[in-house]
Amino acid sequence: MSDLKYAYYPGCSLHASAGEYDLSTRELFKKLDIGLTEIPDWFCCGATPAHNVDELLSLSLCAKNLELADAVEGDVAVACASCFSRLKFTQHILEENPAKRKQVEQAIDAPVKLDGKVKHLLEILAKDLGLEKLAASVNKPLAGLKVACYYGCLLTRPTDVPNLDCPEAPTIMERVIEAAGAETVAWSHRLECCGANFTLSRPGVVIQLTNAILDSAKAAGADCIMVGCPLCHGNLDIRQKEIEGVYQTSYNLPVFYLTQLVGLSVGLGADKLGLDAMIVNPTPLLKEKQLL
Amino acid sequence: MNSKKKMIISQETMDVDFVRKVEALSDTSVRRCFQCGKCSAGCPMATFMEHPPNRVVRLLQLGQWQRILAGRSIWYCASCETCSTRCPNKVHLASIMDALRKLSWDAEGPSKESYVQLANKLFLQNIRTYGRQYEMRLAAVFNVKSGQFLKDMMLGPKLFAKGKLKMFHSKNKNLAEIEKIFSRIEDMRKKGEAL
Numbered sequence: 058m059s060d061l062k063y064a065y066y067p068g069c070s071l072h073a074s075a076g077e078y079d080l081s082t083r084e085l086f087k088k089l090d091i092g093l094t095e096i097p098d099w100f101c102c103g104a105t106p107a108h109n110v111d112e113l114l115s116l117s118l119c120a121k122n123l124e125l126a127d128a129v130e131g132d133v134a135v136a137c138a139s140c141f142s143r144l145k146f147t148q149h150i151l152e153e154n155p156a157k158r159k160q161v162e163q164a165i166d167a168p169v170k171l172d173g174k175v176k177h178l179l180e181i182l183a184k185d186l187g188l189e190k191l192a193a194s195v196n197k198p199l200a201g202l203k204v205a206c207y208y209g210c211l212l213t214r215p216t217d218v219p220n221l222d223c224p225e226a227p228t229i230m231e232r233v234i235e236a237a238g239a240e241t242v243a244w245s246h247r248l249e250c251c252g253a254n255f256t257l258s259r260p261g262v263v264i265q266l267t268n269a270i271l272d273s274a275k276a277a278g279a280d281c282i283m284v285g286c287p288l289c290h291g292n293l294d295i296r297q298k299e300i301e302g303v304y305q306t307s308y309n310l311p312v313f314y315l316t317q318l319v320g321l322s323v324g325l326g327a328d329k330l331g332l333d334a335m336i337v338n339p340t341p342l343l344k345e346k347q348l349l
Numbered sequence: 350m351n352s353k354k355k356m357i358i359s360q361e362t363m364d365v366d367f368v369r370k371v372e373a374l375s376d377t378s379v380r381r382c383f384q385c386g387k388c389s390a391g392c393p394m395a396t397f398m399e400h401p402p403n404r405v406v407r408l409l410q411l412g413q414w415q416r417i418l419a420g421r422s423i424w425y426c427a428s429c430e431t432c433s434t435r436c437p438n439k440v441h442l443a444s445i446m447d448a449l450r451k452l453s454w455d456a457e458g459p460s461k462e463s464y465v466q467l468a469n470k471l472f473l474q475n476i477r478t479y480g481r482q483y484e485m486r487l488a489a490v491f492n493v494k495s496g497q498f499l500k501d502m503m504l505g506p507k508l509f510a511k512g513k514l515k516m517f518h519s520k521n522k523n524l525a526e527i528e529k530i531f532s533r534i535e536d537m538r539k540k541g542e543a544l
Contacts, residue, residue: 100476112374153376
């Protein structure tokens with residue numbers, strides 16, 4: 058086994074609507090010989106609803122999760138962009154603001170642990186493992202597949218907190234998937250918001266915003282979209298048919314998690330990537346490109 | 350001009366205490382904003398708001414917070430962080446929005462937007478009761494409580510067939526510890542130790 062070991066924080070969606078992201082992450086890491094141990098008893102980070110109305114609660118939930126993560130060897134590996142953003146924000150705010158830190162320590166009745174590094178899966182593949190090693194593991198390059206890399210909001214914004222890549226012109230997703238042999242397209246909406254959790258309260262908002270994203274990817278000539286967030290995935294994939302109906306158009310753009318596409322390139326089969334869980338069927342595209 | 354739209358500003362109408370509270374909660378300065386409008390230009394949700402982001406800050410600078418809390422703007426912010434990223438004067442507007450929502454939430458303010466607040470409330474209740482989110486439960490309870498029984502009904506069977514909705518779910522083993530976090534925060538607020 059390589060030296061890379063991580064404490065895995067899957068987040069709630071990966072245990073439900075984004076099961077294929079969880080499955081493909083575990084299988085990909087196994088294949089790349091990267092250790093992944095799920096943090097026992099992790100709980101919800103509070104996501105957007107918690108910080109929206111109660112920052113102290115949001116910080117406390119994340120601080121407690123970081124404490125649980127501290128008991129597992131390795132940096133924290135996070136799959137969901139929202140969990141990633143919340144955990145990193147918590148570390149940042151508690152380091153910068155002693156008054157808030159004191160309140161959080163009172164709420165969790167323990168000193169906060171801020172030493173551990175929180176990393177998104179993209180960061181682990183691009184930086185810790187490294188693009189060269191990743192490229193060396195590829196045995197089925199995604200040749201001819203044109204991918205629109207969709208960052209959404211929380212992987213890169215704002216400027217000083219997640220620090221994954223440049224907030225206005227990131228390239229980390231493109232670099233990862235190009236290492237897997239795919240082509241990437243230049244498109245206008247890769248950083249625009251999909252409406253995220255308005256999918257529950259105000260789906261009309263999501264339909265409008267997500268339509269613009271799908272439209273832009275299609276116009277740029279993409280075959281598919283790649284994401285690193287279960288909420289973006291839900292909006293782009295699950296609601297795609299509905300959006301096509303509302304706007305009387307056809308996109309037929311499969312929406313992959315980054316771990317599914319990278320997994321495909323290192324030789325993992327469809328059953329280990331959860332391709333059958335995708336709503337927009339990717340099989341015709343992958344067969345056409347001779348990737349299945 | 351419609352007289353109802355006139356804004357009268359005087360020492361009496363300005364509530365500076367409220368602005369100070371927002372600044373303390375958000376750890377950012379409301380006063381630094383010089384109204385360049387870059388936040389509203391990049392805001393994906395501005396079209397859904399009656400006051401776009403830069404105007405929310407301007408109203409706040411003028412102490413007119415009741416106008417903000419009475420509207421739907423703060424609840425239509427998606428927390429995408431575009432405004433905070435692009436502000437040339439380092440006003441963390443996304444955090445100001447958080448602070449405003451919290452103060453509105455606490456006051457059970459007369460907002461026009463109730464669906465977003467209901468969704469937030471159910472989301473937080475789920476953490477307290479189960480430790481994690483269970484999307485099917487969240488969506489089902491939301492539909493019942495908001496009276497939209499048929500919302501997204503067409504998606505249900507498809508998601509179920511794809512294994513994306515789970516009928517059964519377990520509770521976290523450390524639920525007692527999670528409950529303690531919620532109750533300690535409530536205690537701290539009762540004693541005035543936290544906002």
